[in-house]
Amino acid sequence: MAHVSFDSSALKKFVHANELGEMQAMVTAADEELRKGTGAGADFRDWLHLPSDYDKEEFARIKKAAAKIKEDSDVLVVIGIGGSYLGARMAVDFLHNTFYQAQDPADRKAPLVLFAGNSLSSSYVYDMIKLIGDKDFSVNVISKSGTTTEPSIAFRIFKQRLIDKYGEEGAKERIYATTDAKRGALKTEADAAGWETFVIPDGVGGRYSVLSAVGLLPIAASGADIDQLMAGAAQAEHDYDNPDLSKNEAYQYAAYRNILYRKGFTTELLENYEPNMTMLAEWWKQLAGESEGKDQKGIYPSSANFTTDLHSLGQYIQEGLRNLMETVVKLDTPNHNVNIPEADSNLDGLEYLQGKDMDWVNTKAYQAVVAAHTTGGVPVMTVHIDREDEYTLGYLIYFFEVAIAISGYLNGINPFNQPGVEAYKTNMFGLLGKPGFEKIGDQLRKEMNENA
């Protein structure tokens, strides 16, 4: 049974019945580029078979490390940014109680997983240090390069705190480094210090790495079942290995978003009706944005959380600039349902809903929004998911990964590089006075003074 299903039935007003079929030749070519490695960025396709072909010895070590962290830590600080952060973050939110962070530790039955090194906010780090207080904690530092500024600074701070609390030897037992197998600053430091290390595989880019140790260790430490996560992804790997558009829903999604893009729908909103899926969209935004936004083209990935944002962005979506398309990730079976109680009076006007459950109302809201936005000129696609469990999440992750890769090839770009992210880094290093970046620093300071 499919745990994820793609619904394009609301697109009739925007896409002619023939148009999907007309994409088949291009999709077949994109599939060949991806599967045979004839497309650009071929060295970064190892995520394709990660769910079925992963390092079993490392997987067992991940589970062992997670068990140790659960045993000796109240808090796990996960340090990383971009692809070294978003996958684990969205999975922890998706797979747990919405108020996971505030839950009583006895109910949570696993350490609190906090994420650092994903911004340069000093208050954020200060507040986290205060929250940890005297609690026992461990650190999982995740960085392929080991030189990314945000995680490097956070790691230096939390490493020092571990050493202050547990001594050099004690800290060594509480640092887990997920990084390159052979190279890089973090790998060198980890080997010298004797920390346990996990590998970010060479052929797996950051935004495609959630099903490697990058995501698996924090997800396992949070108490989630990574065997089921991989099983769901493996099923999707099997189900989506088919270039035939009529049989491959991930490819249908890729094709439809490209058909719509070519008609001027250049911004895609990933939407949910469940607050604990907010970070799912953040993960998807990196996956889609870093993969597709290059060569002065690409769909701009954005997001909205419903029904919340219907009361803020709803006006724009209904009547603003007509360049928007929407993809809803709709949960079909909530983890828990809540009944709308009977009341003595009808002052709130809700008598017509009493006895109904909230999820029924949520689904009616979704149906109403699809109809309204379609009328307003916004094409809506829906990815239905059965439930919020590990198996379904693994399946969903793979659905988006393979769809975005195909989508990138359909749009004629290399979906696996990200040359554009270096520009700000070079400027920042210049302004920070990093050795080797003096020239750009001088030039920028001169320009800034001239503009002052």
Ligand SMILES: O=P(O)(O)OC[C@H]1O[C@](O)(CO)[C@@H](O)[C@@H]1O
């Ligand atoms: O794992 P690293 O090397 O710290 O990189 C983190 C992130 O930074 C980027 O390179 C972009 O800045 C992303 O592609 C990547 O996911």
